[in-house]
Amino acid sequence: MAESNVRFPVRLHRRVCLILTEDAALAEEVLARKKLSGEVAGRLTSRVLLIRPGRIDAVLDELRKMGHTPHVIGASTHHPAVESAPMSKES
Amino acid sequence: MRPDPVEEYAPADVRIRAILRRYDEVLLRDVTRRLIKPRNQWPIDELIEKSIQMLNNPVSIDRKLRELPPAALGLMAMLGFSGLTACTMSDLMSLLPLLDDPDGRGPVTALLDQGLIFPDLTDVGSFRLKSFEDWYGSSPAYACGMVLHPAVMTRARVMMPRLPMLRSRPESGDVASSADGLEWPLRLGVLWQVLSEGEVRLTQAGILFRRDLQRIAQHPLLSISPDPAGIDFPDAGLVALELAVGLGLLSRKPEEIYAGTFPASFTGGSEVLAGRLLRAALQIRSWNPLDGYAPSEGPPRTPMFTLAVLLALGTIAEDAMLTDADIGHWLEERRFPPLRGGHTPQDDIDGIRRLLDGMFVPMTIVERLETEGSPPAWRLSASGRYLLLGEGEADRNENHPQSLVVQPNCEILGFRQGLSPDLIQKLSRFAQWKTLGVACTLELTPESVYRGLESGLSPDGIRETLRRHSSMAVPTNVLDSLAGWSRKRERITVFPSTTLIEFQSPEELDAAIERGLIAQKITERIGIPPEGREIDYKHFRLLGNRDYESRPQECVVFEADGLTFSIDPIHSDLLLEAELVRLAEVLPSPAGQRRKFRLTPASLRRSADQGVMLVDLERWFVERSGQPLSPAARLIYCGSGNIPAHSGNRLVVQFPSEMVTEGVLQWPDTARWVESRLGNCVISVKSENLASLERDLATIGVPMLPFGDE
Numbered sequence: 001m002a003e004s005n006v007r008f009p010v011r012l013h014r015r016v017c018l019i020l021t022e023d024a025a026l027a028e029e030v031l032a033r034k035k036l037s038g039e040v041a042g043r044l045t046s047r048v049l050l051i052r053p054g055r056i057d058a059v060l061d062e063l064r065k066m067g068h069t070p071h072v073i074g075a076s077t078h079h080p081a082v083e084s085a086p087m088s089k090e091s
Numbered sequence: 092m093r094p095d096p097v098e099e100y101a102p103a104d105v106r107i108r109a110i111l112r113r114y115d116e117v118l119l120r121d122v123t124r125r126l127i128k129p130r131n132q133w134p135i136d137e138l139i140e141k142s143i144q145m146l147n148n149p150v151s152i153d154r155k156l157r158e159l160p161p162a163a164l165g166l167m168a169m170l171g172f173s174g175l176t177a178c179t180m181s182d183l184m185s186l187l188p189l190l191d192d193p194d195g196r197g198p199v200t201a202l203l204d205q206g207l208i209f210p211d212l213t214d215v216g217s218f219r220l221k222s223f224e225d226w227y228g229s230s231p232a233y234a235c236g237m238v239l240h241p242a243v244m245t246r247a248r249v250m251m252p253r254l255p256m257l258r259s260r261p262e263s264g265d266v267a268s269s270a271d272g273l274e275w276p277l278r279l280g281v282l283w284q285v286l287s288e289g290e291v292r293l294t295q296a297g298i299l300f301r302r303d304l305q306r307i308a309q310h311p312l313l314s315i316s317p318d319p320a321g322i323d324f325p326d327a328g329l330v331a332l333e334l335a336v337g338l339g340l341l342s343r344k345p346e347e348i349y350a351g352t353f354p355a356s357f358t359g360g361s362e363v364l365a366g367r368l369l370r371a372a373l374q375i376r377s378w379n380p381l382d383g384y385a386p387s388e389g390p391p392r393t394p395m396f397t398l399a400v401l402l403a404l405g406t407i408a409e410d411a412m413l414t415d416a417d418i419g420h421w422l423e424e425r426r427f428p429p430l431r432g433g434h435t436p437q438d439d440i441d442g443i444r445r446l447l448d449g450m451f452v453p454m455t456i457v458e459r460l461e462t463e464g465s466p467p468a469w470r471l472s473a474s475g476r477y478l479l480l481g482e483g484e485a486d487r488n489e490n491h492p493q494s495l496v497v498q499p500n501c502e503i504l505g506f507r508q509g510l511s512p513d514l515i516q517k518l519s520r521f522a523q524w525k526t527l528g529v530a531c532t533l534e535l536t537p538e539s540v541y542r543g544l545e546s547g548l549s550p551d552g553i554r555e556t557l558r559r560h561s562s563m564a565v566p567t568n569v570l571d572s573l574a575g576w577s578r579k580r581e582r583i584t585v586f587p588s589t590t591l592i593e594f595q596s597p598e599e600l601d602a603a604i605e606r607g608l609i610a611q612k613i614t615e616r617i618g619i620p621p622e623g624r625e626i627d628y629k630h631f632r633l634l635g636n637r638d639y640e641s642r643p644q645e646c647v648v649f650e651a652d653g654l655t656f657s658i659d660p661i662h663s664d665l666l667l668e669a670e671l672v673r674l675a676e677v678l679p680s681p682a683g684q685r686r687k688f689r690l691t692p693a694s695l696r697r698s699a700d701q702g703v704m705l706v707d708l709e710r711w712f713v714e715r716s717g718q719p720l721s722p723a724a725r726l727i728y729c730g731s732g733n734i735p736a737h738s739g740n741r742l743v744v745q746f747p748s749e750m751v752t753e754g755v756l757q758w759p760d761t762a763r764w765v766e767s768r769l770g771n772c773v774i775s776v777k778s779e780n781l782a783s784l785e786r787d788l789a790t791i792g793v794p795m796l797p798f799g800d801e
Contacts, residue, residue, distance in 0.1 A: 006630075007631060008594055008595075008631050008632065009594075009595050009599075009632045010594055010595075010634060011636070011637070012631075012633060012637065013592075013664060013665055014638045015588045015590075015638055015639045016586070016589055016665065017586065017589075017639070018585070018589060018591075018613070019585050020583070020613075022583070026582060038702070042666065042669015043669070044614050044617070044668075050665055050666065050669055053639050054640065056588075060585065068579075068583050069537065069541040069580045069583075071545075071580045071581055071583065072545060072585045072587060073584060073585070073622060074586055074588055074589055074622070
């Protein structure tokens with residue numbers, strides 16, 4: 001067990017918009033979609049895509065148009081499904 | 092109206108406390124002198140707190156109410172009956188004709204002076220209220236909002252017998268209505284699904300666009316009459332919309348109405364929901380039972396007309412009843428404002444019948460009685476008397492048999508007697524309503540199940556709901572489909588606005604995971620803290636804190652070449668990392684020193700290929716370095732626009748000063764020999780013209796020597 005009194009030096013990144021995919025191929029599929037690639041600010045890992053701030057609605061719409069049913073965690077839009085999902089106090 | 096278990100007075104306390112703070116000190120002391128009778132010169136804050144405490148004290152409220160003049164007490168009783176916690180001056184004025192001695196605006200002023208009702212001063216900036224007359228004299232009555240404290244309204248309701256009584260008929264006939272109270276909750280479930288697929292847009296005037304109006308008004312399930320006998324009930328879908336907004340199921344912004352979450356009243360039992368629906372029905376403003384959807388800029392007449400109809404039924408004895416004509420004639424005698432201008436008495440009577448049969452009978456607030464050869468009559472039901480008058484007890488008998496049948500084709504048959512508001516809200520979230528009736532039908536689809544999961548239900552919760560309420564086993568293929576649709580949702584997870592914690596090393600991230608500080612690893616050094624838990628900062632020492640919805644921070648320092656830059660690690664962020672990959676090439680940098688990068692022709696060409704335009708590059712320079720795009724970077728990105736550079740042999744003449752150069756260029760005798768100016772003091776000359784230029788310069792005393800001879 002790690003020392004519980006150690007304070008970790010960290011950097012905090014607040015109100016970040018991310019997409020986590022099940023595998024790298026799915027991330028590639030997302031990036032290959034022209035309307036989505038423009039909203040992706042970067043790729044943190046093969047499965048993690050960083051989305052531009054304020055573009056989540058467009059991203060969710062496009063993912064759903066592709067036939068995906070993304071699991072949305074936390075809230076930033078007034079989409080009903082998003083609102084009722086558990087919300088991070090940080091956000 | 093009786094407060095339901097989900098009622099809380101705290102929000103009203105907060106609101107009224109804020110309003111009292113907007114009172115001028117003289118006015119506040121004047122009002123509180125009557126309300127709480129302070130013995131000393133208490134500080135303002137104490138006066139406000141004591142006033143709030145008094146408003147929550149039933150004994151003190153009762154004593155205060157008994158001190159009121161009869162008309163003011165009558166008005167309070169009617170407001171208590173309504174259960175409303177907000178209304179307008181216009182609403183109050185329209186109720187006054189129902190009193191025996193209305194006394195103009197006197198009762199309203201008396202209630203304001205006594206501190207039993209409050210002007211809505213929520214959005215008035217730094218305004219200080221000096222007198223109530225100034226306030227309601229400055230705006231139309233329908234724009235002057237009033238705030239009522241629910242605790243006061245609950246006590247005021249018991250004063251109902253003091254209202255002028257209406258002559259009623261002795262009860263006769265049989266109860267003809269067989270309402271179960273689920274008609275409107277079912278419609279709200281359907282409406283929630285409709286708006287979940289797309290919000291309703293509002294014009295600047297706050298009315299629905301035609302396309303959305305038609306979408307709601309002509310919806311096959313929402314447009315049918317809520318009365319089983321099929322009474323003409325115009326725009327029933329729009330009534331559902333108003334009820335849903337009043338209930339909090341839909342949220343309203345200036346430009347749109349969108350689906351929210353099912354409020355707690357759906358899970359609190361039928362009686363609780365009926366109470367909330369009743370209150371929402373008294374707030375319907377853009378609809379009337381004669382014209383349907385009819386938003387107006389002036390004061391809406393429907394809310395107080397509806398209240399007056401219920402008041403009429405509330406004033407009669409339990410074993411009495413009234414016809415629509417009885418109520419209509421009573422309102423006419425009292426000169427109560429009609430439902431719409433240019434009306435006939437029969438219009439109001441038609442409106443009363445539609446309100447009762449279409450709205451309150453399905454809500455089980457009112458019962459319809461029929462006797463052969465006599466016109467139908469209405470009275471408050473036991474539920475209505477409980478909710479409006481506080482008489483009797485709530486019907487706690489919530490018996491819901493297993494009445495769902497899940498079929499292998501994913502359709503669900505729901506028999507009405509087994510439904511409850513709670514089951515309706517659950518079904519609305521994960522199954523699509525197809526028909527409403529004695530037996531309702533729904534369908535499970537990938538989209539509906541996804542909607543249910545996104546609304547907070549779990550796959551197990553959906554299965555459990557179906558199992559518990561089904562009279563037969565849920566078919567295996569349906570359970571398999573549910574599992575498959577649920578799994579599909581886990582393929583992509585979206586965090587619209589999460590917090591990431593970046594550690595210095597992978598080992599530290601692993602240690603934090605072990606201590607339960609991180610729930611999910613995103614990269615080898617970045618993790619997400621547990622959902623819904625406040626970050627406990629005692630475990631962390633912050634090196635940087637970046638909000639990604641704010642402007643990017645300057646964190647890049649360029650060197651003199653305009654291409655090489657270093658990164659300030661404190662102010663950099665994840666977006667920058669992504670930008671660097673796209674724009675620059677990493678340079679080797681000694682350990683412990685800032686990371687260095689360089690914009691190169693290859694890296695900028697790569698970024699251009701990826702869609703980065705010059706304007707993006709210019710913005711990136713300003714946002715990240717605080718400097719405009721460097722000339723070198725601009726040169727590399729833009730080149731010369733395919734305009735070639737030229738080379739060749741030229742003679743260069745350098746003058747001793749800029750002033751001399753300017754003169755040479757301006758004097759026609761010398762200017763004709765100059766080919767071009769190369770700098771402040773330098774020109775070029777064709778070799779065959781050099782002697783001529785030297786000759787002309789000599790005439791004015793400017794000698795010319797070869798370089799090296801000076």
